[in-house]
Amino acid sequence: MGTAGEYLKSAIASIRNNKGRSLLTMLGIIIGIASVLTVLVIGDGLKATANGELENMDVLTIDVSVDASKTDKCFTPEYMAAVERSMGSSIYGFGPSVTMYGTTKGKKDDYDLYFTGVSDVKRLTAGNKIVHGRYFTRDDVDECNYVCVISQGAAIALFGYEEAVGETFEATVGEKTKEFTVVGIREDTSQDKAYAGQYGNDPMFMPDTPYTVVADMCDKDVNNMFTSASVYVYKDNKDAVEAKTKSVVENVMGLRGESAIKVKSTEGMDAVSETILNVITSVVSLIASISLLVGGIGVMNIMTVSVTERTREIGIRKSLGAKTSSILTQFLAEASILTSIGGIIGIILGLLFAKLACMAVGFGFVVNPVLVAGVVAISTGIGLFFGIYPARRAAKLNPIDALRSE
Amino acid sequence: MKKLVEIKDVCKIYNPGENEVRALNHINLTIGEGELVAIIGQSGSGKSTLMNMLGCLDTPTSGKYFLHGHDVSHMTDDEQSDIRNREIGFIFQGFNLIQSLTAMENVELPLIYRGVGKRERERLADAALNSVGLEKRKTHRPNEMSGGQQQRVAIARAIAQAPPILLADEPTGNLDSASSREIMKIIKRLYSEGRTVIIITHDPGIAAQAKRIITISDGMIQSDIINPDYKED
Numbered sequence: 001m002g003t004a005g006e007y008l009k010s011a012i013a014s015i016r017n018n019k020g021r022s023l024l025t026m027l028g029i030i031i032g033i034a035s036v037l038t039v040l041v042i043g044d045g046l047k048a049t050a051n052g053e054l055e056n057m058d059v060l061t062i063d064v065s066v067d068a069s070k071t072d073k074c075f076t077p078e079y080m081a082a083v084e085r086s087m088g089s090s091i092y093g094f095g096p097s098v099t100m101y102g103t104t105k106g107k108k109d110d111y112d113l114y115f116t117g118v119s120d121v122k123r124l125t126a127g128n129k130i131v132h133g134r135y136f137t138r139d140d141v142d143e144c145n146y147v148c149v150i151s152q153g154a155a156i157a158l159f160g161y162e163e164a165v166g167e168t169f170e171a172t173v174g175e176k177t178k179e180f181t182v183v184g185i186r187e188d189t190s191q192d193k194a195y196a197g198q199y200g201n202d203p204m205f206m207p208d209t210p211y212t213v214v215a216d217m218c219d220k221d222v223n224n225m226f227t228s229a230s231v232y233v234y235k236d237n238k239d240a241v242e243a244k245t246k247s248v249v250e251n252v253m254g255l256r257g258e259s260a261i262k263v264k265s266t267e268g269m270d271a272v273s274e275t276i277l278n279v280i281t282s283v284v285s286l287i288a289s290i291s292l293l294v295g296g297i298g299v300m301n302i303m304t305v306s307v308t309e310r311t312r313e314i315g316i317r318k319s320l321g322a323k324t325s326s327i328l329t330q331f332l333a334e335a336s337i338l339t340s341i342g343g344i345i346g347i348i349l350g351l352l353f354a355k356l357a358c359m360a361v362g363f364g365f366v367v368n369p370v371l372v373a374g375v376v377a378i379s380t381g382i383g384l385f386f387g388i389y390p391a392r393r394a395a396k397l398n399p400i401d402a403l404r405s406e
Numbered sequence: 407m408k409k410l411v412e413i414k415d416v417c418k419i420y421n422p423g424e425n426e427v428r429a430l431n432h433i434n435l436t437i438g439e440g441e442l443v444a445i446i447g448q449s450g451s452g453k454s455t456l457m458n459m460l461g462c463l464d465t466p467t468s469g470k471y472f473l474h475g476h477d478v479s480h481m482t483d484d485e486q487s488d489i490r491n492r493e494i495g496f497i498f499q500g501f502n503l504i505q506s507l508t509a510m511e512n513v514e515l516p517l518i519y520r521g522v523g524k525r526e527r528e529r530l531a532d533a534a535l536n537s538v539g540l541e542k543r544k545t546h547r548p549n550e551m552s553g554g555q556q557q558r559v560a561i562a563r564a565i566a567q568a569p570p571i572l573l574a575d576e577p578t579g580n581l582d583s584a585s586s587r588e589i590m591k592i593i594k595r596l597y598s599e600g601r602t603v604i605i606i607t608h609d610p611g612i613a614a615q616a617k618r619i620i621t622i623s624d625g626m627i628q629s630d631i632i633n634p635d636y637k638e639d
Contacts, residue, residue: 006518017506316502319463320563321491321519323484396483400463403502 004333007326011334014306025302026342029379032292033346034353037375039288041354043281044371045363047274049190059092059124060235062242063264064249065228070260073253075226077142077212080119082252083231090241091233095119096226100214102173106158112204113171114195115148117214121232123149127191128208133165133184140183141210148213149184153196154205173217180209190362295342296382303335303390314394315402327395335387336380343379347372409475410570410602411437411460416469416479418455418625429455430466431625437604439570442597444605444616452625454575457606461496461573462489474570491519495564497593499576501556503548503563509535510544513563520567534562538592554585561592565601572596572603578612590615598638 015022066073073079075096083094100115122128123135128149136147155164167182186208188196195204215222233241246263250256307314314327351367358365418430429452437443447453458464459471462478463486471479478489496502503512513531522530535544538558548556557577564572574593578586594615597603605616613619617636621628 013506312502313504316504317515317519318487319461319490319496319502320516321487323487323519325484326519400458403463403498 004329007330007333008337010330011337014310014334015337018306021302021305022338025298025338026345028295028298029292029339029342029382030295030346030349032288032295033343033375033379034350035291036285036288036378037347037350037371038353038357039284040281040371040375041351041365041367042357042363043277043284044366044368045354045358047277048364048366049362058235059126059232060238061125061230061232062238062245063228063230064094064245065262065264066253066255067260067262068227070258071255073255073260074224075229076223078223079253080229083249086248086252087231087241087244090237091231092124093119093121093232094229095121095232096211096229097122098211098214098226100173100209100217102171102217104158104169104171106169109157109203111154111157112202114204114206115171115173115214116206116208117211118208119211122208124232127186127189129187130184131187132163133182135184136208136210141212144210144212144216146178146180146209146213147183148180148207148209149186150182150205150207151186151192151196152188153192154207155182155185157196157203157205176217176219178217180207292378292382296339296386299335299339299383300386300389302338303331303387304393306334307331307390307394310394311397311402311405314397315399315405318397318399319403324395327397328391331391331394332384332387335391336383339379339383339387340376343376346379347375350375408439409436410439410441410473411435411604412472412475413459414470414472416459416466416471418452418459418464419467422467428625430459433469433625433627435620435627435630437602439602440597440600442594442603442605442617443620444607444613444618445620445622446607446610446613447622448608451623453606453608453622455625456622457573457575457604460571460604461494462486487519491516491567493569493571495567495569495572497557497560497564497572497574497577499579501548501553501560501580503556503559505548508545508547509540509551509559509562512548512559513566516563516567522567530566531562534566535559537565538562552585553581554588557581557585557589558592561589561596565596570602572601574603574605576607576609577605578609579607586612 066075080094080096084091087094095118098117100117102113102115104111104113120136120138120141123130128135130149131152135149136145139145140147150158152162155162158164158169159167162185164182164185168179169182170177170179192206195206212222215225231241231245242263246261249261255261317327355365413433413435416430416433417428420427420429433456445453445456455464459466462473465481466479469479470477473489473493481489504515507515510531513534514527517527517530532544535541538561540555540558540562543551543555543559548559551559572593577593578589581589590612593603593605605612607613614633614635617633618631619633620630
């Protein structure tokens, strides 16, 4: 028995002697590994981007709704304030969310507006990074001030510059036109970018405004408007708060024992979209794995040829005392080296492609070390798996027949 | 003289059944330590089968083969490899060097399989190449050498780890007459240094240089004589 170093040396010599052929074999592995890795890393990037805003936020919401078939009561500002008092410092606030569709005349163009009427506590949630000015306050809500927070993109489109705090614009909703004062500019979110005409659609902006303003614009009674609202809570308190929300709200609204209140917490990412992403990633990786399989068969093919070509050499080695395991090791070393080198190049290329792709579509570039380690393991595994058949064939050759071959 | 090789009633049958070929037919043969034996026969006589048997490349269909008193007739592949490595140095007609390796690396091969460390291996390989007069060819590859030189590398490989038996299968078959004489000189010198040398040949001229001549045909030993014309060089 010789040392592992000798087998490696011999395997490297054999790869060197067949440069072109070895390179072509490696190419199969390179393409396979690179495509699998690219797909998986892009998938991770997509998930990270989609999850990002939610994962970064420390404030989650618990949705509370009243069953209209059981009671006529709604979440009035008084009730909501009472719930906030009752919950004390365990929550940030309790407020509704309502949307309103309108238009505005900008300098160059008319723009669609999609107002979100909310309580001031919404400022604590993700996607509300104020870069200029401030979010509106509880006083703005209570006094029904026509103020709003708009995105950077909206500021530039409406006023031509970003620091547009204090500027006003007129918005028309139905028959009503009112002047809104911009109190804050928030950083563009991916959603803002998506609706701001970046992908060729008509631009639409999404200002946040007090829910009382929405009620006023739409001629609705703020006391008879909301059958649902959200508790804003620090993520670590969520479970505790969720457990007591129902009874607190029932107490405040006098609805004990009528099971008219429903509580539902919102999770980080929508489970359905997570599932869809996972399905897409697995389908594409399945397709990529097929190329990896083809690469592996390439290795098997090349090793079979190598064994056939070197039958005589195997015979010589056996006549000199090489054992089955020595020959097996030599050929497996060759296959593993081929696939490992191919694997390393494939990983470099795969990460490069993934980086470029993520940059091009604006995803985050996340490299999971476990994923890379897994891909390395797979490429070496392919070498061993597909190398074993030809290597065993080599090792089992009868030395007499092997010596006789030309 | 101590018995080195003892073959008892060995048969080798290929294709057992209707078209069976009896390559070896009840062969009995004993070779002692330090003999110089030629086994001569025409092609198809069974001499190659006998040589494979002696070289532990093949196992008999029936009968026994004792090497150093140990029964080696029915061993596993790996056990046979081990015996070949320790006991037998092969010299082939076609040299059988590995083309991608240098002379030195070729000679080191059996030592690698024996597990000899790098430094000791290089020392032994060096000594073996020196003893066949190839001091200056150590880093050459087989295709950079003449037939005679290649056969000398093969001899160096066979003797590097000092096996008790040298098995030479038509050692001069691929060589011109000058190279042949040179190779036979080396082989006889190795014998005179105390090794057991078995030469398999179809050439009476080569066989005549051995001390004992065994003639084989149809898988049977026809004659086994001490060569009257043998003279020490």
